[in-house]
Amino acid sequence: MTTPEAAAPGSESGSGARAVEIRDVSKWFGEVTALDDVSLEIRRGEFFSLLGPSGCGKTTLLRMIGGFEGPSVGEILIDGEDTAGAPPYARSTNMIFQHLALFPHMSVFENVAFGLEMKRLDRSAIAERVERALDLVRLTGFDQRRIDQLSGGQKQRVAMARALINDPSVLLLDEPLGALDLQLRLRMQEELRRLHRSLGNTFIFVTHDQGEAMAMSDRIAVMDQGRILQVGTPEEIYEFPKTRFVADFVGHTNVFDGRVETVEPNGECLVACEGVAFRCRTPAGGLGDGEAVSIAVRYENIDIAVRGDPGAGPGTGCAATVTEKIYMGGVFRFETRTDAGAILTADVPTAGEARRIAEGERVHLAWRPTDVSVLLE
Amino acid sequence: MAGPSTASRGAVAGEKRAAPRPRRPYGAYRTALWIYAGLFYAFLYGPLLMIVFLSFNQSEIVGFPFTGFTTHWYGVVFESPALVKALGNSLGVGILAAGIATSLALALAMGFRHPFRGKTIVLYLILVPIIIPGIIGGIVLLIFFGYSGVRSSLYTTVLVAHVNWVLPFAFLTLYPRLHGFDRALEEAAMDLGAPPWKIFTRIVFPIVRPGVLATLLFSFSLSFDEFIRTIFVTGFDRTIPVQFWGLIVDELAPQLPAMAVLIIVISIFSSLIGFVFMGRAARRAATWSGSARRRPERAFATR
Numbered sequence: 001m002t003t004p005e006a007a008a009p010g011s012e013s014g015s016g017a018r019a020v021e022i023r024d025v026s027k028w029f030g031e032v033t034a035l036d037d038v039s040l041e042i043r044r045g046e047f048f049s050l051l052g053p054s055g056c057g058k059t060t061l062l063r064m065i066g067g068f069e070g071p072s073v074g075e076i077l078i079d080g081e082d083t084a085g086a087p088p089y090a091r092s093t094n095m096i097f098q099h100l101a102l103f104p105h106m107s108v109f110e111n112v113a114f115g116l117e118m119k120r121l122d123r124s125a126i127a128e129r130v131e132r133a134l135d136l137v138r139l140t141g142f143d144q145r146r147i148d149q150l151s152g153g154q155k156q157r158v159a160m161a162r163a164l165i166n167d168p169s170v171l172l173l174d175e176p177l178g179a180l181d182l183q184l185r186l187r188m189q190e191e192l193r194r195l196h197r198s199l200g201n202t203f204i205f206v207t208h209d210q211g212e213a214m215a216m217s218d219r220i221a222v223m224d225q226g227r228i229l230q231v232g233t234p235e236e237i238y239e240f241p242k243t244r245f246v247a248d249f250v251g252h253t254n255v256f257d258g259r260v261e262t263v264e265p266n267g268e269c270l271v272a273c274e275g276v277a278f279r280c281r282t283p284a285g286g287l288g289d290g291e292a293v294s295i296a297v298r299y300e301n302i303d304i305a306v307r308g309d310p311g312a313g314p315g316t317g318c319a320a321t322v323t324e325k326i327y328m329g330g331v332f333r334f335e336t337r338t339d340a341g342a343i344l345t346a347d348v349p350t351a352g353e354a355r356r357i358a359e360g361e362r363v364h365l366a367w368r369p370t371d372v373s374v375l376l377e
Numbered sequence: 378m379a380g381p382s383t384a385s386r387g388a389v390a391g392e393k394r395a396a397p398r399p400r401r402p403y404g405a406y407r408t409a410l411w412i413y414a415g416l417f418y419a420f421l422y423g424p425l426l427m428i429v430f431l432s433f434n435q436s437e438i439v440g441f442p443f444t445g446f447t448t449h450w451y452g453v454v455f456e457s458p459a460l461v462k463a464l465g466n467s468l469g470v471g472i473l474a475a476g477i478a479t480s481l482a483l484a485l486a487m488g489f490r491h492p493f494r495g496k497t498i499v500l501y502l503i504l505v506p507i508i509i510p511g512i513i514g515g516i517v518l519l520i521f522f523g524y525s526g527v528r529s530s531l532y533t534t535v536l537v538a539h540v541n542w543v544l545p546f547a548f549l550t551l552y553p554r555l556h557g558f559d560r561a562l563e564e565a566a567m568d569l570g571a572p573p574w575k576i577f578t579r580i581v582f583p584i585v586r587p588g589v590l591a592t593l594l595f596s597f598s599l600s601f602d603e604f605i606r607t608i609f610v611t612g613f614d615r616t617i618p619v620q621f622w623g624l625i626v627d628e629l630a631p632q633l634p635a636m637a638v639l640i641i642v643i644s645i646f647s648s649l650i651g652f653v654f655m656g657r658a659a660r661r662a663a664t665w666s667g668s669a670r671r672r673p674e675r676a677f678a679t680r
Contacts, residue, residue, distance in 0.1 A: 066568060068564055068567075068568075087567065088564065088567040088568045089567050089568070089569075089570045089571060089572055093568075094568055094569065095564075095565070095568045097561045097564070097565055098561075099559075099561060101559065101561035101562050101564065101565040102565075103562060103565070103566070103580060104562075104584065104661070105583050105584055114566070114569050114571070114579075115569035115570055118569055118570035118571050118575065119570060162565075162569070163568075163569075166569065166570065
């Protein structure tokens, strides 16, 4: 990861705009490295997701922000203040736990009121704020229910109300939707987005589901093996993955290793991979002739036709044979093999010519140079 | 083989004649098992029932023949000042020993959820009184108190002996309740602003309370019945079992069966309530932690 941007003059870079700053943090559990020199800034009011597979360190990072773990080295600032040694009960963060951790021996009201009670508010103020919180999560009238009388979605809402009642500066969400079925999960995603919009607190959301992260976040950090690989908006992450891991993890992507053949003065270059040439935009750092690189093209950015466009330049298409055709609902997925043996997958809308193309047929694949990403590693 | 036979039996419940009754598998084995179980319970409960029976015998001599029904011997037990005092002593020591042992066990069980240096050794030390034969334990305590100059009395030496004896059982009863406790609940409370002692009083204790009550009752029951260690350190204050022993040795007193029945009733009663609480604690744990068991990422991250 790059170091935190130097305090450049600009509207967004004052320390007031940052809810959380993570500076050079590493964490070891015995021999295992959970986090490896991570730096990150999360802006105030942002819906920020930590995305990665199991064991990538995203939950550890979240728990460190919440104060449940301490960093082995490095520092974590919340609202500009170093949090070293501050226990969870002394932080302006609240967490929604993976399995919610609602108090089973308390009613809905008592669960939601717990945070206020710890702040020693008087009874009438507590009652009023709990009622408002339950209204906010659309659980009006559920205050006397026991936790085991609630459905999965209702439990989610209680957990949200309980975590939000203290109006935390940062709300931490540890995959709280993981255990829900798809329909309910989509509804709760919507609910979380609505809460975020109406409250304006900073949300940090941990998930291994790239679709969930895409749908909900202002920005995403993709993590793997204790490191942050890329930070950006969902579009940046999706359209311009910087590393092979990001390209693979987010969406469906053809990834090839190859060598730079020619770098052209118009800002494009040709990369030869497994017998196929790809024209792509030269990345900012520039490339040298013969340099080894990887390139990525998303499935849906490859088009398929019976006849190639004779006017297309080199590196924007190739001939191939369809080895498999799968109906995916709305799109066909074509697995193809080029004459040189490279395997390319294309997702093509069912509306066009694709409907008539059968397995075993000779086809022409095409892509645009702007859809080809050059990966850094 | 067993599957179809039970299924057909269920299906033809209304029309028994229609299908011939299928032969039970393992017939001889089942019979043997029944005989074994019958003998087992006869030997286990026969003597107990006999004692109950004898406690209502009019005869001045303990034993048969049964000369007539009476509740006289229960009256004798409660009219004897020595016995009433012994009963009071046993109840007092039992309640105190149960309270102290359960509190210590709770503190230990809380501590044992965290890793610490020498954990295994501490565990063995707690469990030693179970392994050491009672008579040795009694002698060791006697020597210990003798050297340290502590005079034998009910609420010094006897109480210490009882706590020492009861603690490992209290720990073994309570530890599973706390070990299975979902740590995320404590973290959630901490996250919402609860300092450690509030977490204990508002979250941990209310949830494990049935387990604590069960432990109290089991502990009391163990203390109430303790004899071997007690007799070494008892001094002049006798507990019920010690008094009982005296009555057997000095005179085969006719009220012995009645006393025995009273002891049995108190022990069984406290243990039974203990089991009720234990069942409640287990059910709580089962219904409350159903979803909290699996958290693969956490498990990975914190190793």
